[in-house]
Protein backbone atom coordinates (compact mmCIF):
# COMPACT_ATOMS: atom_id res chain seq x y z
CA UNK A 1 0.00 0.00 0.00
CA UNK A 2 2.97 2.27 0.72
CA UNK A 3 4.00 2.65 -2.92
CA UNK A 4 0.52 3.59 -4.14
CA UNK A 5 0.06 7.30 -4.75
CA UNK A 6 -2.63 9.27 -2.88
CA UNK A 7 -4.45 9.74 -6.20
CA UNK A 8 -4.84 6.01 -6.67
CA UNK A 9 -5.64 5.41 -3.04
CA UNK A 10 -8.49 7.89 -3.23
CA UNK A 11 -9.82 6.34 -6.43
CA UNK A 12 -9.57 2.90 -4.88
CA UNK A 13 -11.44 4.13 -1.84
CA UNK A 14 -14.24 5.65 -3.95
CA UNK A 15 -14.55 2.42 -5.88
CA UNK A 16 -14.55 0.17 -2.83
CA UNK A 17 -17.20 2.33 -1.15
CA UNK A 18 -19.38 2.37 -4.27
CA UNK A 19 -19.00 -1.37 -4.82
CA UNK A 20 -19.97 -2.00 -1.20
CA UNK A 21 -22.99 0.28 -1.42
CA UNK A 22 -24.07 -1.27 -4.74
CA UNK A 23 -23.66 -4.79 -3.43
CA UNK A 24 -25.68 -3.95 -0.33
CA UNK A 25 -28.44 -2.37 -2.44
CA UNK A 26 -28.51 -5.39 -4.76
CA UNK A 27 -28.65 -7.87 -1.88
CA UNK A 28 -31.39 -5.78 -0.30
CA UNK A 29 -33.40 -5.62 -3.53
CA UNK A 30 -33.08 -9.36 -4.06
CA UNK A 31 -34.13 -10.16 -0.52
CA UNK A 32 -37.09 -7.83 -0.93
CA UNK A 33 -37.96 -9.55 -4.16
CA UNK A 34 -37.90 -12.98 -2.58
CA UNK A 35 -39.92 -11.94 0.41
CA UNK A 36 -42.40 -9.70 -1.31
CA UNK A 37 -45.84 -11.31 -1.34
CA UNK A 38 -46.90 -11.18 -4.91
CA UNK A 39 -50.30 -12.62 -5.29
CA UNK A 40 -50.55 -15.42 -7.85
CA UNK A 41 -52.69 -14.43 -10.85
CA UNK A 42 -55.48 -16.83 -9.86
CA UNK A 43 -55.90 -15.03 -6.56
CA UNK A 44 -55.38 -11.64 -8.15
CA UNK A 45 -58.27 -12.00 -10.57
CA UNK A 46 -60.66 -13.18 -7.81
CA UNK A 47 -59.54 -10.35 -5.58
CA UNK A 48 -60.05 -7.67 -8.22
CA UNK A 49 -63.49 -9.00 -9.24
CA UNK A 50 -64.59 -8.95 -5.62
CA UNK A 51 -63.27 -5.49 -5.15
CA UNK A 52 -64.89 -4.08 -8.24
CA UNK A 53 -68.17 -5.81 -7.40
CA UNK A 54 -68.14 -4.12 -4.04
CA UNK A 55 -67.47 -0.77 -5.69
CA UNK A 56 -70.39 -1.03 -8.12
CA UNK A 57 -73.21 1.27 -7.31
CA UNK A 58 -76.79 1.42 -8.61
CA UNK A 59 -78.39 4.69 -7.96
CA UNK A 60 -81.77 5.96 -9.17
CA UNK A 61 -81.87 3.42 -11.94
CA UNK A 62 -78.35 4.20 -13.18
CA UNK A 63 -75.11 2.29 -12.81
CA UNK A 64 -72.25 4.18 -11.31
CA UNK A 65 -68.91 2.72 -12.42
CA UNK A 66 -66.80 5.57 -11.22
CA UNK A 67 -65.15 3.53 -8.47
CA UNK A 68 -64.53 0.52 -10.67
CA UNK A 69 -60.96 -0.19 -11.68
CA UNK A 70 -61.36 -1.61 -15.20
CA UNK A 71 -57.72 -2.48 -15.52
CA UNK A 72 -55.51 -2.85 -12.48
CA UNK A 73 -52.91 -5.29 -11.13
CA UNK A 74 -52.98 -7.15 -14.43
CA UNK A 75 -56.70 -7.81 -14.27
CA UNK A 76 -59.10 -6.74 -17.07
CA UNK A 77 -62.58 -6.15 -15.76
CA UNK A 78 -65.79 -6.17 -17.83
CA UNK A 79 -69.33 -5.60 -16.65
CA UNK A 80 -72.30 -7.12 -18.51
CA UNK A 81 -76.03 -7.01 -17.95
CA UNK A 82 -77.97 -10.23 -17.69
CA UNK A 83 -78.53 -10.27 -21.44
CA UNK A 84 -74.82 -10.30 -22.05
CA UNK A 85 -74.55 -6.67 -23.10
CA UNK A 86 -71.31 -5.01 -22.21
CA UNK A 87 -71.88 -2.14 -19.83
CA UNK A 88 -68.29 -1.16 -19.17
CA UNK A 89 -64.67 -2.23 -19.43
CA UNK A 90 -62.83 -4.39 -21.96
CA UNK A 91 -61.09 -7.72 -21.93
CA UNK A 92 -57.57 -8.41 -23.09
CA UNK A 93 -57.18 -8.12 -26.86
CA UNK A 94 -56.03 -11.75 -27.12
CA UNK A 95 -59.21 -13.14 -25.59
CA UNK A 96 -61.93 -12.91 -28.16
CA UNK A 97 -63.85 -16.04 -27.21
CA UNK A 98 -67.17 -15.10 -25.68
CA UNK A 99 -67.55 -17.47 -22.76
CA UNK A 100 -70.88 -17.94 -21.13
CA UNK A 101 -71.12 -16.52 -17.61
CA UNK A 102 -70.69 -18.94 -14.80
CA UNK A 103 -70.66 -18.65 -11.08
CA UNK A 104 -68.63 -21.80 -10.72
CA UNK A 105 -65.33 -20.28 -10.02
CA UNK A 106 -62.09 -19.87 -12.00
CA UNK A 107 -61.94 -21.06 -15.59
CA UNK A 108 -59.12 -21.20 -18.07
CA UNK A 109 -59.17 -19.99 -21.66
CA UNK A 110 -56.47 -19.93 -24.30
CA UNK A 111 -55.92 -16.57 -25.94
CA UNK A 112 -55.15 -15.88 -29.59
CA UNK A 113 -51.57 -15.19 -28.55
CA UNK A 114 -51.30 -18.74 -27.25
CA UNK A 115 -51.23 -17.60 -23.65
CA UNK A 116 -53.38 -19.04 -20.95
CA UNK A 117 -55.87 -16.71 -19.28
CA UNK A 118 -57.87 -17.09 -16.11
CA UNK A 119 -61.47 -15.91 -16.23
CA UNK A 120 -63.55 -15.33 -13.16
CA UNK A 121 -67.22 -14.29 -13.17
CA UNK A 122 -69.40 -13.02 -10.47
CA UNK A 123 -73.12 -12.32 -10.60
CA UNK A 124 -74.39 -9.37 -8.72
CA UNK A 125 -77.96 -8.55 -7.86
CA UNK A 126 -78.62 -4.95 -7.33
CA UNK A 127 -82.00 -3.31 -7.21
CA UNK A 128 -83.66 -6.29 -8.83
CA UNK A 129 -81.27 -6.27 -11.82
CA UNK A 130 -78.44 -8.74 -12.31
CA UNK A 131 -75.06 -7.77 -13.62
CA UNK A 132 -72.03 -9.88 -14.31
CA UNK A 133 -68.60 -8.78 -13.34
CA UNK A 134 -65.93 -10.64 -15.30
CA UNK A 135 -62.25 -10.50 -14.57
CA UNK A 136 -59.58 -11.86 -16.94
CA UNK A 137 -55.87 -12.14 -16.26
CA UNK A 138 -52.87 -13.51 -18.14
CA UNK A 139 -51.75 -16.59 -16.19
CA UNK A 140 -48.13 -15.44 -16.67
CA UNK A 141 -48.74 -12.01 -15.14
CA UNK A 142 -46.77 -11.49 -12.03
CA UNK A 143 -47.32 -8.10 -10.64
CA UNK A 144 -44.42 -6.69 -8.71
CA UNK A 145 -42.43 -3.47 -8.65
CA UNK A 146 -39.44 -5.64 -7.99
CA UNK A 147 -39.74 -6.93 -11.53
CA UNK A 148 -38.67 -3.47 -12.58
CA UNK A 149 -36.26 -2.63 -9.79
CA UNK A 150 -34.13 -5.77 -9.92
CA UNK A 151 -33.08 -5.55 -13.57
CA UNK A 152 -32.73 -1.79 -13.21
CA UNK A 153 -30.45 -2.23 -10.20
CA UNK A 154 -28.34 -4.79 -12.07
CA UNK A 155 -28.02 -2.45 -15.01
CA UNK A 156 -27.43 0.81 -13.16
CA UNK A 157 -25.31 -0.01 -10.13
CA UNK A 158 -22.21 -1.35 -11.93
CA UNK A 159 -22.40 1.71 -14.18
CA UNK A 160 -22.55 3.92 -11.12
CA UNK A 161 -19.45 2.21 -9.71
CA UNK A 162 -17.54 2.88 -12.91
CA UNK A 163 -18.72 6.50 -13.06
CA UNK A 164 -17.79 7.19 -9.43
CA UNK A 165 -14.38 5.53 -9.83
CA UNK A 166 -13.68 7.58 -12.95
CA UNK A 167 -14.96 10.77 -11.28
CA UNK A 168 -12.81 10.13 -8.21
CA UNK A 169 -9.76 9.51 -10.34
CA UNK A 170 -10.40 12.62 -12.43
CA UNK A 171 -10.99 14.94 -9.47
CA UNK A 172 -7.98 13.66 -7.55
CA UNK A 173 -5.65 13.80 -10.52
CA UNK A 174 -6.78 17.35 -11.35
CA UNK A 175 -6.37 18.41 -7.73
CA UNK A 176 -2.96 16.81 -7.44
CA UNK A 177 -1.62 18.24 -10.67
CA UNK A 178 -0.32 21.45 -9.02
CA UNK A 179 1.14 19.21 -6.32
CA UNK A 180 3.48 17.80 -8.97
CA UNK A 181 4.78 21.34 -9.49
CA UNK A 182 5.35 21.77 -5.76
CA UNK A 183 7.23 18.48 -5.59
CA UNK A 184 9.30 19.25 -8.70
CA UNK A 185 10.30 22.69 -7.38
CA UNK A 186 11.10 21.38 -3.90
CA UNK A 187 13.15 18.53 -5.37
CA UNK A 188 15.10 20.75 -7.71
CA UNK A 189 15.88 23.16 -4.87
CA UNK A 190 16.90 20.46 -2.44
CA UNK A 191 18.78 18.52 -5.12
CA UNK A 192 20.67 21.36 -6.74
CA UNK A 193 21.88 24.68 -5.51
CA UNK A 194 19.42 26.95 -7.29
CA UNK A 195 17.82 28.72 -4.37
CA UNK A 196 16.17 31.24 -6.66
CA UNK A 197 13.70 28.67 -8.02
CA UNK A 198 10.04 29.15 -7.06
CA UNK A 199 6.92 27.06 -7.54
CA UNK A 200 5.11 30.11 -8.85
CA UNK A 201 1.49 28.97 -8.53
CA UNK A 202 -0.99 31.84 -8.41
CA UNK A 203 -1.92 32.80 -4.85
CA UNK A 204 -5.30 31.32 -4.02
CA UNK A 205 -7.47 29.90 -1.31
CA UNK A 206 -7.16 26.23 -2.24
CA UNK A 207 -5.00 24.09 0.01
CA UNK A 208 -2.40 23.45 -2.68
CA UNK A 209 -2.14 27.10 -3.69
CA UNK A 210 -1.66 28.01 -0.05
CA UNK A 211 0.94 25.29 0.38
CA UNK A 212 2.77 26.48 -2.73
CA UNK A 213 2.60 30.08 -1.44
CA UNK A 214 3.99 29.02 1.93
CA UNK A 215 6.78 27.12 0.17
CA UNK A 216 7.63 30.14 -1.98
CA UNK A 217 7.75 32.37 1.11
CA UNK A 218 9.97 29.83 2.79
CA UNK A 219 12.26 29.69 -0.25
CA UNK A 220 12.40 33.51 -0.19
CA UNK A 221 13.50 33.50 3.42
CA UNK A 222 15.91 30.64 2.83
CA UNK A 223 17.49 32.45 -0.08
CA UNK A 224 17.75 35.69 1.87
CA UNK A 225 19.24 34.04 4.93
CA UNK A 226 21.58 31.97 2.79
CA UNK A 227 22.76 35.13 1.03
CA UNK A 228 23.16 36.87 4.39
CA UNK A 229 25.18 33.93 5.70
CA UNK A 230 27.45 33.99 2.65
CA UNK A 231 27.82 37.74 2.98
CA UNK A 232 28.61 37.37 6.68
CA UNK A 233 31.28 34.75 6.06
CA UNK A 234 32.87 36.81 3.35
CA UNK A 235 32.74 40.00 5.46
CA UNK A 236 34.16 38.20 8.48
CA UNK A 237 37.01 36.71 6.45
CA UNK A 238 37.72 40.07 4.94
CA UNK A 239 37.80 41.77 8.35
CA UNK A 240 40.11 39.09 9.73
CA UNK A 241 42.41 39.22 6.76
CA UNK A 242 43.38 42.84 7.38
CA UNK A 243 45.04 42.31 10.77
CA UNK A 244 46.60 39.06 9.57
CA UNK A 245 48.10 40.86 6.59
CA UNK A 246 49.49 43.58 8.84
CA UNK A 247 50.98 41.01 11.22
CA UNK A 248 52.61 39.07 8.35
CA UNK A 249 53.97 42.26 6.81
CA UNK A 250 55.37 43.33 10.17
CA UNK A 251 57.04 39.93 10.64
CA UNK A 252 58.48 40.19 7.13
CA UNK A 253 59.93 43.62 7.82
CA UNK A 254 61.45 42.47 11.08
CA UNK A 255 63.02 39.48 9.37
CA UNK A 256 64.32 41.27 6.32
CA UNK A 257 65.83 44.30 7.96
CA UNK A 258 68.27 44.35 10.80
CA UNK A 259 65.96 45.75 13.41
CA UNK A 260 67.20 47.56 16.41
CA UNK A 261 65.82 46.79 19.82
CA UNK A 262 63.53 49.76 19.36
CA UNK A 263 62.28 48.51 15.99
CA UNK A 264 61.54 45.17 17.62
CA UNK A 265 59.61 46.86 20.33
CA UNK A 266 57.60 48.81 17.84
CA UNK A 267 56.99 45.78 15.67
CA UNK A 268 55.77 43.71 18.59
CA UNK A 269 53.49 46.60 19.54
CA UNK A 270 51.93 46.59 16.06
CA UNK A 271 51.54 42.81 16.11
CA UNK A 272 49.99 42.93 19.56
CA UNK A 273 47.43 45.60 18.56
CA UNK A 274 46.45 43.66 15.44
CA UNK A 275 46.13 40.45 17.42
CA UNK A 276 43.99 42.26 19.98
CA UNK A 277 41.76 43.54 17.20
CA UNK A 278 41.45 39.99 15.85
CA UNK A 279 40.64 38.72 19.29
CA UNK A 280 37.94 41.39 19.72
CA UNK A 281 36.50 40.54 16.33
CA UNK A 282 36.48 36.81 17.01
CA UNK A 283 34.94 37.38 20.43
CA UNK A 284 32.13 39.49 19.00
CA UNK A 285 31.54 37.11 16.12
CA UNK A 286 31.18 34.29 18.61
CA UNK A 287 28.71 36.30 20.67
CA UNK A 288 26.65 37.13 17.62
CA UNK A 289 26.63 33.59 16.32
CA UNK A 290 25.54 32.23 19.69
CA UNK A 291 22.88 34.89 19.94
CA UNK A 292 21.50 34.17 16.49
CA UNK A 293 21.69 30.43 16.69
CA UNK A 294 20.16 30.45 20.13
CA UNK A 295 23.07 28.44 21.51
CA UNK A 296 23.69 31.14 24.10
CA UNK A 297 21.03 30.59 26.72
CA UNK A 298 19.35 33.78 27.82
CA UNK A 299 18.42 34.14 31.43
CA UNK A 300 15.45 36.43 31.52
CA UNK A 301 14.98 37.72 35.02
CA UNK A 302 13.28 40.58 36.72
CA UNK A 303 15.76 43.41 37.04
CA UNK A 304 15.89 47.14 37.61
CA UNK A 305 17.30 48.81 34.50
CA UNK A 306 18.07 52.01 36.46
CA UNK A 307 20.23 50.11 38.95
CA UNK A 308 21.96 48.26 36.11
CA UNK A 309 22.72 51.54 34.30
CA UNK A 310 24.14 52.99 37.50
CA UNK A 311 26.51 50.03 37.99
CA UNK A 312 27.70 50.18 34.36
CA UNK A 313 28.19 53.97 34.48
CA UNK A 314 30.31 53.63 37.61
CA UNK A 315 32.66 51.25 35.79
CA UNK A 316 32.67 53.27 32.57
CA UNK A 317 33.66 56.44 34.44
CA UNK A 318 36.92 54.69 35.32
CA UNK A 319 37.82 54.27 31.65
CA UNK A 320 36.24 57.44 30.27
CA UNK A 321 38.61 59.57 28.12
CA UNK A 322 40.18 62.34 30.12
CA UNK A 323 37.89 65.36 30.29
CA UNK A 324 34.77 63.50 29.18
CA UNK A 325 31.93 63.67 31.65
CA UNK A 326 29.50 60.78 32.08
CA UNK A 327 26.21 61.53 33.83
CA UNK A 328 23.28 59.30 34.71
CA UNK A 329 19.68 60.36 34.96
CA UNK A 330 17.70 57.41 36.31
CA UNK A 331 15.69 58.67 39.26
CA UNK A 332 13.12 55.86 39.42
CA UNK A 333 13.50 52.11 39.36
CA UNK A 334 12.39 50.71 36.00
CA UNK A 335 11.60 47.01 36.25
CA UNK A 336 12.20 44.87 33.21
CA UNK A 337 12.27 41.19 32.33
CA UNK A 338 15.72 40.95 30.82
CA UNK A 339 19.00 39.09 30.51
CA UNK A 340 21.23 41.24 32.69
CA UNK A 341 24.44 40.18 30.94
CA UNK A 342 23.10 41.10 27.52
CA UNK A 343 21.68 44.42 28.72
CA UNK A 344 25.07 45.21 30.30
CA UNK A 345 26.63 44.57 26.89
CA UNK A 346 24.16 47.01 25.31
CA UNK A 347 25.04 49.72 27.83
CA UNK A 348 28.79 49.12 27.50
CA UNK A 349 28.62 49.24 23.71
CA UNK A 350 26.59 52.44 23.54
CA UNK A 351 28.73 54.23 26.17
CA UNK A 352 31.99 53.06 24.54
CA UNK A 353 30.74 54.43 21.20
CA UNK A 354 29.73 57.71 22.83
CA UNK A 355 33.26 58.01 24.25
CA UNK A 356 34.85 56.99 20.95
CA UNK A 357 32.81 59.28 18.71
CA UNK A 358 32.17 62.00 21.28
CA UNK A 359 34.10 65.24 21.34
CA UNK A 360 37.13 65.78 23.53
CA UNK A 361 36.02 67.09 26.87
CA UNK A 362 32.46 66.36 25.88
CA UNK A 363 29.47 65.13 27.80
CA UNK A 364 27.85 61.73 27.67
CA UNK A 365 24.52 61.30 29.38
CA UNK A 366 22.65 58.11 30.12
CA UNK A 367 18.96 58.21 30.98
CA UNK A 368 16.56 55.46 32.01
CA UNK A 369 12.81 56.06 32.23
CA UNK A 370 9.48 54.37 31.93
CA UNK A 371 7.25 55.47 29.06
CA UNK A 372 3.91 53.96 28.03
CA UNK A 373 4.77 50.48 29.25
CA UNK A 374 8.29 50.60 27.80
CA UNK A 375 11.59 50.81 29.59
CA UNK A 376 13.56 53.41 27.66
CA UNK A 377 17.33 53.59 27.80
CA UNK A 378 19.02 56.52 26.03
CA UNK A 379 22.72 57.29 25.59
CA UNK A 380 23.49 60.76 24.33
CA UNK A 381 26.74 62.35 23.26
CA UNK A 382 27.70 65.73 21.85
CA UNK A 383 30.24 64.34 19.39
CA UNK A 384 30.62 64.09 15.62
CA UNK A 385 27.12 62.80 14.95
CA UNK A 386 26.07 60.65 11.98
CA UNK A 387 24.93 61.84 8.56
CA UNK A 388 21.28 60.97 7.83
CA UNK A 389 22.18 58.63 4.96
CA UNK A 390 24.43 56.62 7.29
CA UNK A 391 21.93 56.31 10.10
CA UNK A 392 20.32 53.12 8.88
CA UNK A 393 23.56 51.53 7.70
CA UNK A 394 25.40 51.75 11.03
CA UNK A 395 23.18 48.89 12.28
CA UNK A 396 24.56 46.55 9.63
CA UNK A 397 27.25 44.06 10.40
CA UNK A 398 30.80 45.39 9.92
CA UNK A 399 29.60 48.80 8.82
CA UNK A 400 31.80 51.65 9.98
CA UNK A 401 31.41 55.24 8.88
CA UNK A 402 35.09 55.93 9.31
CA UNK A 403 37.23 53.12 10.65
CA UNK A 404 40.14 55.46 11.35
CA UNK A 405 37.96 57.34 13.81
CA UNK A 406 37.61 54.29 16.06
CA UNK A 407 41.38 54.22 16.48
CA UNK A 408 41.58 50.75 14.97
CA UNK A 409 39.50 49.35 17.79
CA UNK A 410 36.14 49.36 16.06
CA UNK A 411 34.75 46.21 14.49
CA UNK A 412 31.46 47.50 13.12
CA UNK A 413 29.66 44.78 15.06
CA UNK A 414 28.69 46.68 18.22
CA UNK A 415 25.47 48.34 17.06
CA UNK A 416 24.42 45.26 15.14
CA UNK A 417 24.62 43.35 18.39
CA UNK A 418 22.78 46.11 20.30
CA UNK A 419 19.85 45.85 17.93
CA UNK A 420 19.85 42.03 18.03
CA UNK A 421 19.74 42.10 21.82
CA UNK A 422 16.94 44.69 21.83
CA UNK A 423 14.94 42.50 19.45
CA UNK A 424 15.59 39.44 21.56
CA UNK A 425 13.87 41.30 24.40
CA UNK A 426 10.95 42.22 22.16
CA UNK A 427 12.19 45.78 21.76
CA UNK A 428 13.85 48.19 19.35
CA UNK A 429 17.07 50.17 18.96
CA UNK A 430 17.08 53.52 17.14
CA UNK A 431 19.34 56.47 16.58
CA UNK A 432 18.65 60.16 16.40
CA UNK A 433 21.62 62.20 15.28
CA UNK A 434 22.76 65.42 13.65
CA UNK A 435 26.27 65.66 12.21
CA UNK A 436 28.47 67.89 14.31
CA UNK A 437 25.99 68.05 17.16
CA UNK A 438 25.91 64.56 18.59
CA UNK A 439 23.82 61.41 18.66
CA UNK A 440 21.21 59.84 20.87
CA UNK A 441 20.87 56.06 20.83
CA UNK A 442 17.60 54.82 22.28
CA UNK A 443 16.80 51.24 23.23
CA UNK A 444 13.24 50.31 24.22
CA UNK A 445 12.23 47.04 25.77
CA UNK A 446 8.92 46.13 27.39
CA UNK A 447 8.77 47.28 31.02
CA UNK A 448 7.64 44.82 33.66
CA UNK A 449 3.96 45.26 34.46
CA UNK A 450 3.59 46.65 37.95
Ligand code: ADP
Pocket residue numbers: 353354357358381383384385386394399400401402403406409410411412413414415416439
Ligand atom coordinates in the same frame (compact mmCIF):
# COMPACT_ATOMS: atom_id res chain seq x y z
P1 ADP B 1 32.37 50.20 15.84
O1 ADP B 1 33.05 49.04 16.43
O2 ADP B 1 32.97 50.65 14.58
O3 ADP B 1 32.10 51.28 16.81
P2 ADP B 1 29.51 49.96 15.85
O4 ADP B 1 28.64 48.95 15.24
O5 ADP B 1 29.43 50.14 17.31
O6 ADP B 1 30.96 49.59 15.38
O7 ADP B 1 29.22 51.30 15.12
C1 ADP B 1 29.12 51.36 13.74
C2 ADP B 1 29.48 52.75 13.23
O8 ADP B 1 28.50 53.67 13.65
C3 ADP B 1 30.73 53.25 13.78
O9 ADP B 1 31.83 52.85 12.98
C4 ADP B 1 30.54 54.75 13.74
O10 ADP B 1 30.88 55.24 12.48
C5 ADP B 1 29.07 54.92 13.93
N1 ADP B 1 28.74 55.29 15.32
C6 ADP B 1 28.43 54.48 16.34
N2 ADP B 1 28.16 55.19 17.47
C7 ADP B 1 28.33 56.47 17.17
C8 ADP B 1 28.19 57.69 17.90
N3 ADP B 1 27.87 57.70 19.17
N4 ADP B 1 28.44 58.85 17.24
C9 ADP B 1 28.79 58.85 15.94
N5 ADP B 1 28.93 57.74 15.19
C10 ADP B 1 28.69 56.56 15.78
